[in-house]
Amino acid sequence: MFQSLSVRNFRLFATGQLLSVMCTWMMFVAQDWLVLSLSGDSATALGLVTAVQFTPTLLLTLYGGRLADRYDKRKLLILANLAAGLLALLLALVVLAGRASLPVILVFAGSLGAVSAIESPTRMSFVSELVGSDLLPNASALSAAYFNTARILGPALAGLLISGSDSTGPVMLLNALSYLATVASLMMMRTKELQRTGAAPGGARIADALRYIRGRPDLVMPLGLVAAVGMFGFNFALTLPLLAKTVFHSGSASFGLLTTAMAAGSLLGAFAGTARRGRPGPGLVIGAALAFGVLETASGLAPSYALAIPLLAATGFATISFAQAANHRIQLGSDPRYRGRVLALYTMILQGSTPLGALLVGWLCEHYGARSGLYTGGLVTVAAALTALYAHRRTRDRSSSGLPRDVEGAGRGLAGSEVRSRPTERRPRV
Missing domain, CATH: 1.20.1250.20 (MFS general substrate transporter like domains)
Structure with a gap:
């Protein structure tokens, strides 16, 4: 069941992802709670933020796949996570300073969605370079396992933290810091053990x-x-x-x-x-x-x-x-x-x-x-x-x-x- 974890690079990757994805789910809960608080429990406002966050998926994901086929996936992931972490940190500081508003949240939601549209196809295709094709189904299944574990734990922890601090700011700050775990795991990998493929034809x-x-x-x-x-x-x-x-x-x-x-x-x-x-x-x-x-x-x-x-x-x-x-x-x-x-x-x-x-x-x-x-x-x-x-x-x-x-x-x-x-x-x- 855990055969892929015998690969050191994948162990690092999975550890960083588990923490980061769990904090991402915490951030989603905090963001939704903040939007409802600012809009007077408006379902329309919540739907607008969700739409803005996922619109880049339709517009930029294919371009993200092109970048993944053309450039070093590990370096792309490091840059994408640093960008997402910086955006999450700025949002957390705005919320902690009491300056949050619906237009501000929309800007950050769209920006984080754009980074995610680049990061998602790169991360998915990077798994095969970590473990090779023989272990890819096992590694993909374990990735789904940690994702669903994070989906169960993240919202529950977010609710406790929001209730204890009476603010969504600490949750967003924790999410910003979690990107460092992903970046650290990527930087600690042994690049010589990565099973890279040849360059994409025709400039990808x-x-x-x-x-x-x-x-x-x-x-x-x-x-x-x-x-x-x-x-x-x-x-x-x-x-x-x-x-x-x-x-x-x-x-x-x-x-x-x-x-x-x-x-x-x-x-x-x-x-x-x-x-x-x-x-x-x-x-x-x-x-x-x-x-x-x-x-x-x-x-x-x-x-x-x-x-x-x-x-x-x-x-x-x-x-x-x-x-x-x-x-x-x-x-x-x-x-x-x-x-x-x-x-x-x-x-x-x-x-x-x-x-x-x-x-x-x-x-x-x-x-x-x-x-x-x-x-x-x-x-x-x-x-x-x-x-x-x-x-x-x-x-x-x-x-x-x-x-x-x-x-x-x-x-x-x-x-x-x-x-x-x-x-x-x-x-x-x-």
Whole structure:
């Protein structure tokens, strides 16, 4: 389960990330609390800050992937974390000085979002340089595990710290300091042990990567599923509070239990993924999406609060299982020279589609109740999975009948050999 931790560079990376991501979740709680305090509990203001924070994901992530394929990923990550730490420190000082306002928070939210759009694809593609392709599925699963651990601990610690100090400033200051842990872990790495790939062709142009993906149906299918599931299925930040308050008529503690149940299921799913040793097949990706859709639909139809808790835990397990299967199929099937841009597109689709889908899901919840947001997302996911299954079987049948076959076999090329043998050269922050 913890095989990747035998690699010294990955141990350093994971340690720094665990602390940094946990403090990031603390900062999100503090930021939301501050926005509500400044705006008189305005949901519109909170939505505006969230939109500003995630808009750079749509605009800059592909450019971030281009930088990751073109330059030294470790140095890029050091610069990105230093920039994010400086911005977080300035925001903390503004809040501690009592000068915070909604326009100021919007500026810092957008700036931190821009840095994250560069850092995310670089960090994701850097993992393969840390552990090599043989251990990449295990390392990716452990990364999801520490992310979900931070997601459970961070908000709880933030609530205690805000309550104890009666201010969000200390939480934001702690978040700023946490970036130093990431920078220190990166600087302590042994660069000779990094499994670096060759330079990207053609100056790492975005258009080249898009053409590369278009010629790889085995990459298009999981990316399409990620778009459908991300847009309609991954809206739990919107649906769970409404489910707790308007359906089960429970308080904040009961809502927290629903969130914790789902996070615990996600954590178990992440640990289960550490058993994977190679690139998952299309059937596993489609099956995980189908299971997620069925479980989310069942959660939306849960007749009681007591039954909703285990269903949401199972949904959390399926959420991570699908996300990891899709990520591993995309990452392990990509030519290393294009990997940063391919993962940038994956990140842009996953993180950028959810806010867009939230508009439709929010409208459904407002007009048809909170349950509709869950079971509609689940049913759309089931439909997308069945469509992907039909397309995959049709492609396979064409291949077996002698017609032009799926590029999966022929398109493996460098990616396929890279999965089978470790390079001989040295190499949700969320």
